[in-house]
Amino acid sequence: MTNNASNEPxxxxxxxxxxxxxxIWERGPSAARDVYAALPEEVxxxxxxxxxxxxxxxxxxxxxxxxxxxxYLYRAVVERSQMTRHEVRGVxxxxxxxxxxxxxxxxxxxxxxxxxxxxQLKKLLDSKRRELRAAPKKGK
Amino acid sequence: MTNNASNEPxxxxxxxxxxxxxxIWERGPSAARDVYAALPEEVxxxxxxxxxxxxxxxxxxxxxxxxxxxxYLYRAVVERSQMTRHEVRGVxxxxxxxxxxxxxxxxxxxxxxxxxxxxQLKKLLDSKRRELRAAPKKGK
DNA sequence: GACAGAAGATTACACGTGTAGTCTAATGCT
DNA sequence: AGCATTAGACTACACGTGTAATCTTCTGTC
Numbered sequence: 001m002t003n004n005a006s007n008e009p010x011x012x013x014x015x016x017x018x019x020x021x022x023x024i025w026e027r028g029p030s031a032a033r034d035v036y037a038a039l040p041e042e043v044x045x046x047x048x049x050x051x052x053x054x055x056x057x058x059x060x061x062x063x064x065x066x067x068x069x070x071x072y073l074y075r076a077v078v079e080r081s082q083m084t085r086h087e088v089r090g091v092x093x094x095x096x097x098x099x100x101x102x103x104x105x106x107x108x109x110x111x112x113x114x115x116x117x118x119x120q121l122k123k124l125l126d127s128k129r130r131e132l133r134a135a136p137k138k139g140k
Numbered sequence: 141m142t143n144n145a146s147n148e149p150x151x152x153x154x155x156x157x158x159x160x161x162x163x164i165w166e167r168g169p170s171a172a173r174d175v176y177a178a179l180p181e182e183v184x185x186x187x188x189x190x191x192x193x194x195x196x197x198x199x200x201x202x203x204x205x206x207x208x209x210x211x212y213l214y215r216a217v218v219e220r221s222q223m224t225r226h227e228v229r230g231v232x233x234x235x236x237x238x239x240x241x242x243x244x245x246x247x248x249x250x251x252x253x254x255x256x257x258x259x260q261l262k263k264l265l266d267s268k269r270r271e272l273r274a275a276p277k278k279g280k
Numbered sequence: 281g282a283c284a285g286a287a288g289a290t291t292a293c294a295c296g297t298g299t300a301g302t303c304t305a306a307t308g309c310t
Numbered sequence: 311a312g313c314a315t316t317a318g319a320c321t322a323c324a325c326g327t328g329t330a331a332t333c334t335t336c337t338g339t340c
Contacts (some may be wrong), residue, residue, distance in 0.1 A: 020233045026237075031302055032317075040237075049299050051318070056297090070306060071317055081242070084235050088246045091231050094158045095224050097166075101257035102221070102231045104247055105229045110263050117241035118269045122262055124248050154327055172287075188328050196327090210336060218283055241306070 010078050012086055019043050020053045020064060021076065023082065029075040031068070089123040150202040150218050152226055159183050159203060160193045161216065161223065171208070214243040 013021060021077045024030055030038070036050045054074055057063040062083075065072035095103050113121070143159055153161060163178045170178070175228050176190045181251075194214055197203040205212035253261070 013184050013234075015234050016298060022237045030275075045298090046300055047232065048301070052298090054302075055319080060185070077159075081246075084243055085246050085250070087231050087235055088243065089252055091227050092156055092247070092250055094153075095227055097162045099255055099257070100251040101261060103224055103228065104244075104251060104253075104261055105264055106221075106225050107244055107247055108268060110225070110228055110232055111240040111244060113241055113244075113268055113271060113272075115272055117239070117244075118265050118272070121241060121244055121248065124245055124252075125258050125262050125265075128248060128253055129255060132253075132258070134253055156328060185328090186287095186330055188331070192328090192330070195289080 010060050012090065013057075013060075013062065013083055016024070016045075016049075016053055017057055017060075017062070018083075020050065020057060021078075022078070024063065024074060024076050025080045028075045029066075029138070031071050031073055033071075150200050150223070152230065153197075153202065153223055156189075156193055157197055157200075157202070158223075160190065161198060161218075161220070161276075164203065164214060164216050165220045169206075169213045171211050171213055175212075175214070198254075 019039060020035060023035045024050065027034065028040055032051055033047070035054065036045075036047045039050070048094055054063065054072075058065060058074070062076070062078050063072045063074045064077050067073075092100060094101065108121075159179060160175060167174065167178055172191055172194055173187070175194065176185075176187045179185065179190070194203065194212075198205060198214070202216070202218050202219050205214045205216045207213075232240060232243065236262045270271075
């Protein structure tokens with residue numbers, strides 16, 4: 001049987017919660033001990049800390065679990081892309097008021113992009129531009 | 141005389157603090173009452189709340205002030221671009237582990253960009269690409 | 281000169297978060 | 311059978327943050 005304390009969809013993840021979620025998104029459904037083991041070494045938490053985070057994530061509705069033997073198998077309820085998007089919206093919301101593109105520029109500068117990724121992003125920008133042309137709103 | 145509680149440079153701003161900083165970045169040095177008045181209407185804080193935030197920002201080293209008559213003129217110590225960059229690094233740090241470019245893609249999708257901005261960003265990507273060619277690290 | 285009002289300083293208080301420790305029940309090993 | 315281990319539940323506790331209210335001092339007004 002599956003379980004999920006609140007059925008509200010998750011709104012946002014804290015930094016530590018992100019670490020845990022990343023493990024589960026990458027490994028798929030995992031037991032607490034495995035999450036603990038799979039965390040990057042820089043993250044140097046006690047296993048209890050991981051348990052706490054897992055519980056909080058269940059409470060938030062970001063994870064649910066299934067009892068397997070004497071332990072839980074935690075599974076992501078929310079998608080990574082969804083949360084990433086939320087995170088992005090968060091920064092845009094905070095920082096915005098000024099133009100958005102300086103922020104994007106910052107992002108691009110910070111990022112370590114491969115040639116291929118650069119190509120993809122350029123394509124994305126082009127499609128944005130096509131959208132614009134199709135439904136122009138305020139051409140500057 | 142100028143004043144700034146800690147001389148450590150600021151590390152990060154909370155959401156509410158961002159609101160206040162944006163006002164000061166946009167208006168230039170301002171008194172508390174003017175910050176209060178200049179906040180967007182959606183931000184519906186008591187003036188006391190604004191004072192609290194101003195004090196916290198001074199304590200953080202994001203603002204300093206000069207006494208003018210019976211009140212303070214608050215002035216930004218940190219630059220907006222600096223803080224934006226920090227914010228960007230924050231998201232990248234949290235979200236990363238997976239590739240960076242999906243995050244960027246998210247950003248681009250969320251953003252409302254003008255034709256001109258799109259052009260600038262494409263140029264930025266191109267210059268990124270040139271950097272790559274000049275000092276290749278791991279061409280995929 | 282007395283009092284209202286404004287400035288900043290200090291205090292408040294609940295909630296999220298980082299970071300565990302303790303309590304209790306089940307399980308496995310010897 | 312008994313004890314060490316392990317799992318999850320519950321508790322803890324300090325710090326940042328959102329969101330003010332109260333206290334103290336100064337100043338302008340009648």
